[in-house]
Amino acid sequence: MASTWDNPSDEGGDLRCRVLVAAVGGGGGSVLGHALADWPEPPPVAAVNTDARALAGTGIALKVMIGRTVAKGMGTGGDAELGRLAANEDLDALRALVTDYDLLVLVASLGGGTATGVAPVLARIAREEGLLTLAYVTTPFEFEGVRRQEQAQEGLTALKQYADAVVVLPNQRLHALLSPGTPLAEAFSFVNRMMSAGIRGLWTLLARDNMLNLDFSDLQSLVENSGNECCFGYGEGQGADKATQALQKLLAGPMLEKGRVVANSGAMILSVIGGPDLSLSELEMIHRRFQEAARPGARISMGAAVMDDWAGRLALTVLAAEHWLPATRGAAAETPKPSSPFFREPSAKETPARRGAKGGQQSELPLGGAAHDRGRFQDVAPTIYAGADLDIPTYARRGIRIPSGTS
Amino acid sequence: MNMEPIVALEIGTSRVRVFVGEAREDGGLMITAVGDSASSGMRKGEMFHFDSVCSCVETALHQAEEAANLTINEVYLAMSGSQIEGMPNRGEIPVDGEITPDHVEHVLRVAREVTLPADRQILHSIVGQYSVDGLAGVRPVGMTGKTLAADVLIVHGLYSRMLNLVRVAKSQKLEVAELLFSGLCSAMSALSAEQKLQGVLLIDVGGGTTDYVAYAQARIADAGVISVGGDHVTNDIARAFRLPTTEAEALKIQFGDAMVSAAGRTRRLALPAGAGETPRTAKLSDLQTIVHLRMEETLGLIRARLQQQKLLHLLGSGVVLTGGGAYLRNVAPLAEKVFGLPCEIGAPRNVSGLTANLAVPEYATGVGAVLCGYKSVRTRAEQTRSVWQKLGHWFGIG
Structure with missing residues (x-):
């Protein structure tokens, strides 16, 4: 928002959206380890694993070791059931991990035992504690075998039940970006780089005061239009035509399936990170290109951040709803998504879905659906100021969780 | 100076208020009646339901008319809404030698000449200050210099919104003497x-x-x-x-x-x-x-x-x-x-009332609108008088 003044407020810390980034399993750990390496102001990051050695080796400070009895400090050997048991053994530790936060960003490489088994459990606990969960996951390369593929799909289905939005990066899509002789280690390191860029691209735009901000209602609107599955793309450019290069990589590249995802998607978030030389015409061009590529009526939100040391560089991250879902609530009901919190009561506007009604006593407005519920301002023109709809409560735009009352 | 009572109508989002003011002997202002009604038909300072607003105005108007025992025909109307914008502007003219009132009039005309989109209308253009050869904050008449500049603040809004509020007033058989930006009214009454x-x-x-x-x-x-x-x-x-x-x-x-x-x-x-x-x-x-x-x-x-x-x-x-x-x-x-x-929390200053306590923050706009009206009537009276003086001078009288 425009509140950019320096205000070392004593209460300020409590009033921001408290975000926890959690890496589940070895793959998630490598992604975040990669991301943290050059992250100037990282959010709190935790690593969750059964494998004591992997935990010891990670650069992440906050380590949560689970399943000492069932996994005995080792990995799960690709067994998702073992991962699930390990998580269930330490439910309290996981609950304690997330309880003081508003938003959980869960990072995992699905297919492995720990990630596949633990991620849905963590997402469920986060929901019970009233957090909003955004999961960034990869699915395996085809060469990793059918079993991992199937296991990843099962994990994804389970995760979608509990996470508010799942951002999926199928590793196989990156395959085309790698030259045939690429060593295996390099292939995975490339995946990690892409994932960490995707997470940081969004994080940077949400967490800082930027030239052109994204706020949580943008994320909400995306989630609402996505049927809780999104995918993302990342492209970088350098030099004079850096914006064109980044666009080219994204729209013609495999991450968004040569633009097919953009053409099908009903909602997108574009995050642009550039140096002090980032120009308005570049932003305009990026926005226009996406607008042209997207289907008519797609909701495109754009944010831009300027980093002092990024001169001559531009990174473009796109978060797109994987499937086209018409924005109308009635149409959403046709999509069978009984497990998604956003579509639980698509027509009952007056009685918003109760989140976390299962475990805790707290209930609150769901993340999605709330985005366009403008209450008494429903029937008048919105107050748009610097890209934000001021009729939406400030706390909702900033992603701050207000429990709607305890019975 | 004997003056007709001045009536302000404030059409806000939560309240519609009418204030009746009369000039005191000492030149101050006395509020003799207040009419107050809950407002409906307004959102975010803009009207969305014409008939509701009309009936709220009617209620507040009747209250004030009964309390003041008079029939209200003319109002100073205070309005707000996001369409209202302030635009600082500067006009500059070359002068040669001594600055005359004509120069001042000219520079003001230049400063107030702004190109607004066709659907917009100037609500106020307020003189901030004059500068002569870069020296700001001067009284220009009588000084000499090469350039005379005037800084004005132009407050403009959507013409259709203004017209709609005037139509509300007309529906109650009220003439609108002036449309005022409510923020300026509050400043008028609450600031020293x-x-x-x-x-x-x-x-x-x-x-x-x-x-x-x-x-x-x-x-x-x-x-x-x-x-x-x-x-x-x-x-x-x-x-x-x-x-x-x-x-x-x-x-x-x-x-x-x-x-x-x-x-x-x-x-x-x-x-x-x-x-x-x-x-x-x-x-x-x-x-x-x-x-x-x-x-x-x-x-x-x-x-x-x-x-x-x-x-x-x-x-x-x-x-x-x-x-x-x-x-x-x-x-x-x-x-x-x-x-x-x-x-600090502000409230109307130096205004006395017959009935209620007027020094409350929510009355700042309404009382300020009466003050604006009062000032504008006086200015007009002075201008008229000066015209008569001129005429009288020409005709050898006065």
Whole structure:
């Protein structure tokens, strides 16, 4: 928002959206380890694993070791059931991990035992504690075998039940970006780089005061239009035509399936990170290109951040709803998504879905659906100021969780 | 000077008010009657239901007419809404030698000549200051120089919105003497001459909008509207706790607080429950957080605008808050924090009343509108008199 003044407020810390980034399993750990390496102001990051050695080796400070009895400090050997048991053994530790936060960003490489088994459990606990969960996951390369593929799909289905939005990066899509002789280690390191860029691209735009901000209602609107599955793309450019290069990589590249995802998607978030030389015409061009590529009526939100040391560089991250879902609530009901919190009561506007009604006593407005519920301002023109709809409560735009009352 | 009573009509989002003012012997102003009605048909300072607004105006008008025992024919109408914008502008003309009143008139004409989109109309163009050869803040007539410049603040709005409000007045057989920007009216009544000299920011937090007027370097420097007001706070509370608007409003009035207190973290409030609902409670600090974030953001938007206009460091007298929103608990400490300036709650000054206490923040706009009307009548009277004097002079009399 425009509140950019320096205000070392004593209460300020409590009033921001408290975000926890959690890496589940070895793959998630490598992604975040990669991301943290050059992250100037990282959010709190935790690593969750059964494998004591992997935990010891990670650069992440906050380590949560689970399943000492069932996994005995080792990995799960690709067994998702073992991962699930390990998580269930330490439910309290996981609950304690997330309880003081508003938003959980869960990072995992699905297919492995720990990630596949633990991620849905963590997402469920986060929901019970009233957090909003955004999961960034990869699915395996085809060469990793059918079993991992199937296991990843099962994990994804389970995760979608509990996470508010799942951002999926199928590793196989990156395959085309790698030259045939690429060593295996390099292939995975490339995946990690892409994932960490995707997470940081969004994080940077949400967490800082930027030239052109994204706020949580943008994320909400995306989630609402996505049927809780999104995918993302990342492209970088350098030099004079850096914006064109980044666009080219994204729209013609495999991450968004040569633009097919953009053409099908009903909602997108574009995050642009550039140096002090980032120009308005570049932003305009990026926005226009996406607008042209997207289907008519797609909701495109754009944010831009300027980093002092990024001169001559531009990174473009796109978060797109994987499937086209018409924005109308009635149409959403046709999509069978009984497990998604956003579509639980698509027509009952007056009685918003109760989140976390299962475990805790707290209930609150769901993340999605709330985005366009403008209450008494429903029937008048919105107050748009610097890209934000001021009729939406400030706390909702900033992603701050207000429990709607305890019975 | 014997003058007709001056009547102000304030059509706000939460209240419609009528103020009747009469000139006192000593040149001051006395409010002889107030009419007050709840407002419906307005959102965020804009009318969305013509008939509702008309009937609210009718109610308030009748109250005032009965109390003052007169028939009201003409009103000064105060309006707000996000379409109203302040635009600082400067006009400059070459002069040769001594500056005459004609030069001043000319430079003002130049300064007021702005190109606005066809659907916009100037509401006010207020003279800030004159400069002669770069020397600012002078009384130009009689000085000599090469260039004369005038700084004005042009306040403009959408013509159709103005026309609609005039139509509301017409529906009650009222002539509109002048349309006024409500923020300027509040500044007129709540700010002292000294505050204006030293630089001050007036913020009027209404139900649907937040109006602001900034004085810097002894002149009016900026004005505008953020279309966020008390209704937004209520709506935020209603949304967060899933309450009907009326209940949320009651909760806001009773417990609303612009700052989050340590005590609020342990105290729980009972939320009003509908029939058949399980009673719920919420943390006071959650309510405080909702209100704090909204108000901090709104004040922050004004701060950002003033910073952009490079006015923030020129507000020596700090911030004055008026409007119903000034009743919000701890809103002054919050404003002090946001602006880093002292902040006080303002109310109409130097106005006496027959009946009620008029020195309350929510009357700043209405009383100010009467003051504006009073000033404008006097100016007109003086101009007319001077014309007669001139004429008399020509005809050898006076």
